Amino acid sequence: MAATTYRRAAGDDEAAPVGRFSLRTLPDQIAEELGADIVSGRRKAGERLVELDLARDFGVSRGPIREAIRILERRRLVELNPRRGAYVKPLSLKSVADLFNVRTALSMLAVRTMATSPIESFVETLARRCDELNAGVEIDDPLSFARTTTRAVRTIARGSGNELLVELLADLANQTVWTTIWKSPLDYQTRKIRRQSADLMASTLRAIRQRRPNAAETHYRELLEGDRDRALATLSRMRGEAIDFNGIAAAESAGVVGRSSRPSGRAAVQP
Known part of the structure; x- marks a missing residue:
């Protein structure tokens, strides 16, 4: 995954990415990037989304990652199991x-x-x-x-x-x-x-x-x-x-x- 550049807004606990999507929330932006990987097939059905690994890749805490995964669950791209974690759902x-x-x-x-x-x-x-x-x-x-x-x-x-x-x-x-x-x-x-x-x-x-x-x-x-x-x-x-x-x-x-x-x-x- 390509590195993403972030900037911290005054008074914000989390950074906001630099660029045209900077007005969107951080979880929304992360969900869009992960979702694009799923739609394009770069992330395959059944692949586990590990919060710790994603937090490291995006350079953020686990909170925004967790919310991004919930967004992807609502969009029917991810299946979230409380005990097993998050997995990419098949998308035909x-x-x-x-x-x-x-x-x-x-x-x-x-x-x-x-x-x-x-x-x-x-x-x-x-x-x-x-x-x-x-x-x-x-x-x-x-x-x-x-x-x-x-x-x-x-x-x-x-x-x-x-x-x-x-x-x-x-x-x-x-x-x-x-x-x-x-x-x-x-x-x-x-x-x-x-x-x-x-x-x-x-x-x-x-x-x-x-x-x-x-x-x-x-x-x-x-x-x-x-x-x-x-x-x-x-x-x-x-x-x-x-x-x-x-x-x-x-x-x-x-x-x-x-x-x-x-x-x-x-x-x-x-x-």
């Missing part, structure tokens, strides 16, 4: 695909609802997110583009006016592997893909403004399913593990997450 690409599919299903409800009765303040916010995505097309920063896309997805969820839906999507982000898998650039790695994604989000916005829920869902589904397939393909290469895209398509055809846009390109848009 199918389980990651399931997470994408559930997120997509909830997002389809959100976008249809928002397009049926648009709330102007959220429409304006989504327009700003689309401008940010458009600007990000020419910038070779996949992670920044992914974060902006996530903010746009969150805006559509909030724009639905469905508070339970917003909470469920937040739980998916905070209590699953979702945040961790995006620590590495999994998508938006070429200008062409960024352009396509920005255009699909802009088309979704246009359909919302026009109160065309079917069209909004079509564009939005193509965007989110494209994100899923590219991210899974990248994870497959990172982990050296095959992913059964036919299995995902079978789930879609059964109505689990709806139609796939992957095999045939852009789906026909209905008013």
Whole structure:
């Protein structure tokens, strides 16, 4: 594991890493690094996470390590046994695909609802997110583009006016592997893909403004399913593990997450 540089903030008992994540808590940062190792396959299923060894590697006390392990347990990446310790849980690409599919299903409800009765303040916010995505097309920063896309997805969820839906999507982000898998650039790695994604989000916005829920869902589904397939393909290469895209398509055809846009390109848009 590469050494991490820390700095101690005034009045803090623990150091905070130097860099762009310095505003996050120390356990959060450690959990993200350990989680990224698990997602990428650098830490294998069944491997024990020894607090003393990790504290030495990260240059911190055992307290932040213990809390980081609890965070990973909530994200279903680690199994914590009070008498046996913490062990890395198996993480299949199918389980990651399931997470994408559930997120997509909830997002389809959100976008249809928002397009049926648009709330102007959220429409304006989504327009700003689309401008940010458009600007990000020419910038070779996949992670920044992914974060902006996530903010746009969150805006559509909030724009639905469905508070339970917003909470469920937040739980998916905070209590699953979702945040961790995006620590590495999994998508938006070429200008062409960024352009396509920005255009699909802009088309979704246009359909919302026009109160065309079917069209909004079509564009939005193509965007989110494209994100899923590219991210899974990248994870497959990172982990050296095959992913059964036919299995995902079978789930879609059964109505689990709806139609796939992957095999045939852009789906026909209905008013």
